[in-house]
Amino acid sequence: MNTKNILKFCVIGSVGVATLGLTLVFNASPAVAHGERSQEPFLRMRTAQWYDTRWNPGKTAVNDEAMLSGKMHIAEDWPRAVVRPTRTFINVGSPSSVFTRLSSKVNGTPMFTSGPMELGGDYEYVIKLRARLPGHHHIHPMLAVNGAGPIAGPGGWMDITGNHKDFTNPIKLLVGGTVDTETAGLAQGIFWHILWGGLGFLWIGWFMVRPMFLIRARVLAQEGGDELMNDPADRVAAYVMLGVCFTIIAIGFFVTDSQYPYTVPLQAGAPLIKPTHLQSDLTMKVLAADYDVPGRALRMTLTVTNNGETPLRIGEFTTAGIRFLNKVGVANNMDPNYPAEIMALDGLNMEDDSPILPGETKDIKIDSRDSLWEFQRLMDLVHDPEQRFGGLVMSWDDSGNRHINSISGPVIPVFTRAQG
C-alpha cells in the first residue's frame, strides 16, 4: 500500500466518522418518541389497557418529588401471541434514570420485584419519583412482561430544571446511618480497581523491561532455551507476587467482614397483588367491527344492556393509551394535563347518542374517527397476526359516576371507500 492509498483510506474513514457523528447528533437531540408507536397495535390494544394516567407535577426542580400514577386493566382477551403475564413489573419508561424511583405501589402493595398479574384484573399504580436529570422528558408507565417484553403506556412530558450535580438520593440503613445511592461505595470500588490494576500492570511491566518476543522466540527454538528462560529472578518475583496477592485478599476480606457485620443477600421474592375489577352497570358485546383504512376510523356495533337504575351515556373509548371522547366524556373525564397529542376530544361519534335507559338493550353504532389512528400507527392493525381489537368503553350517569367496560372482538379491515 502506498502513501496515496493510505491517505485515501484516511479521508474515507474521516467521512465515515463524520457521518456517524452527524447522524447521532441529529437523531439523538429531538428524542420525541422512543419507539412506543412501533409496538404492534394488537399488543398495545389487548394487553395492558391504561387509563387515568397522571404525570404530576409536569414541572419539577432537581431533588423535587413527582408522581406517576394511574390505572391499568389487564385485558381478558390477552393475545395468544403474547406470553401470559405471570411475571410482570410495573416500570417507568424514560430516557435513562431521569427520575429515581422512591416507591412503587400497585393496589397498595409495594412492588420492588416482579410478580404475577391476573387477566381481567384491574391495577392502580402509584410511583413516587425524585427528579434527577434536568431536561424535557417523555415519561411512560410501562408494563414489563417476562417473555413478552415491555409494553409502553401513554407518554407525557415532564420537565426538570436545575443541576444534576445538586442531586442526592439519601437512604437510611437499617443498622443506622444514611448513604447516598449516587456515591455509596464508589471510592472504595475505585480504590480496589486501582490497587489490583496497578499490581497487574506492575507484573506485565516486570517482563516489558526486557526483550519480549523475537529474541525469546529464537532462544526458545534452541536446545536448552526453555531452561535458560527460567530466570531465578522471575521465580522470586512470582513467589513474592503470590504472597502479596493472598495477603491483600485476606486482609481485604476480613477487614470488610468486620466493617459490615450485618448483611443480607439480594432479595428476590414476588409480591402478591390482589386485583380489583371494573365496575359497570352495562354489559357490552361487540356485534361487529370494521376498520376503515382510508377514513382512519374504527367502527363498531355494540349490543348494550343497562342493568342498573340510572340512564347512562357512553363518553369515551380508550385503547393503546389513546383516548377518543365525545361531549359526555369531555364533561366528565377531562384532565387538562393529559397530553393533547394522544387525545381526540371530538373523536367519538354515535348515530344515536340518547342515553341507555335502565333495563334497556340496544345496538349502538360507535365510530371513533381521528388521524390519531394513523399517527399513532394503530392502522397497522391490518398487519397483525390476530385481527382483533380491544379497549375500554366508559359511560357516565347524570351525577358523574363512571362505568367502565372492557370490550374486544374481531375486526375487519375496509381498504377502499367503495367497499365501506
Place this chain on the structure above:
Amino acid sequence: MALFRTAEIIKASKLPPEGVKLSRMIDAIYFIPIAYFGVFATFHMHFDLLAGDWDFWIDWKDRQFWVTVTPIVEVMYPGAIMYYFWTFYRQPFGATLSITGLLVGKWITIVLAWYWWANFPANFVMPATMVSSALILDCTLLLTRSWMLTAIFGVWAFAMMFNPSNYPLFAYSHQPVVVDGQLLSLADYMGFTFVRTGTPEYIRIIEVGSLRTFGGHTVWISAFFSAFISMLMFTIWWQVGHFVGQSFFWVKGKRGVRYRKNDIMIVGTDEYALRHGTLPGVPAPVLEGKS
C-alpha cells in the same frame, strides 16, 4: 551480578546488536497497539456477551450465579492467550494481560457509556475485578511451567479467590434497608431506584436453583462448582489457543517440492541453515561444540 538473565538470553539469540535494537522496536509496536488492544477489545466483547449483566449491575451480584458465571467466563480468554505467550515466548502474563485489558475496556465503557451517555452513577455499574486471580494464575504457570498443574491449582485458586477479592468492593451493597415496610439490600434498592427501562427486574436471576440448600454456604459452594467448570474451560481454551496459534509455513525443497514446516521459530538460525542449506553464495555456518 545482573538482576535478570537478559544478557545471556540476548547472546543465545545470536542476533547482532542492530537486530536486538530492532527486536525491541517490534516489541513496542506489537505489544501495546496490537496485542494489548486486540485482546482488550475482543475479550471485552466476549465477556459482555456472556456475563455482561452480572458485571454491569450492582443488583445482579448474587451469591450464586454471579459467583459461578464470572470466573468461568473470565478464564476462557486467559486460557488461549496464556497458551500463546507461554508456548512461543515463555512469557507468563497472559491472564494478567487479558484481565487488565478487560478492565481497561470496562472503565472506558463506564465513563463514556454508562456515566456520560446513559447517566448512571459509576457505583451502580461498578465491575468486579479478577486481576488478583489472574496474577495468581500467571504465577502458577511461571512456577509450575505446566499447563496441567496450572489448570488444577492455578485455575482453582483463580475461581475460589473471586469472592473474597471482590467482597471489599461490594459488601457495602448488602447492608439492609427498609423501604415501604419491606427489607431489601442496598443493592436491591439501588436497582429499584435507578430506573432501567429496558432491563426490568425479572431479568435478574437471583439464587434460583438448589445450590442454595447446602446449609447456607451458598457462595462457597458456588465458587467450588465454578472452579471445576473453570478448570474445564481453561483446558478447552488452552487447546483453542493451540489450534489458533498453529504456526507453520510452506518451504520449497531442493527438488522443487513444497512441504509444510512446523517449527518456524528455528527459521534464520544456524541450525536451520545446517539442516536445510543456505542460499546460493552464503557459506554454511559452523556451530560451536557440534560437528
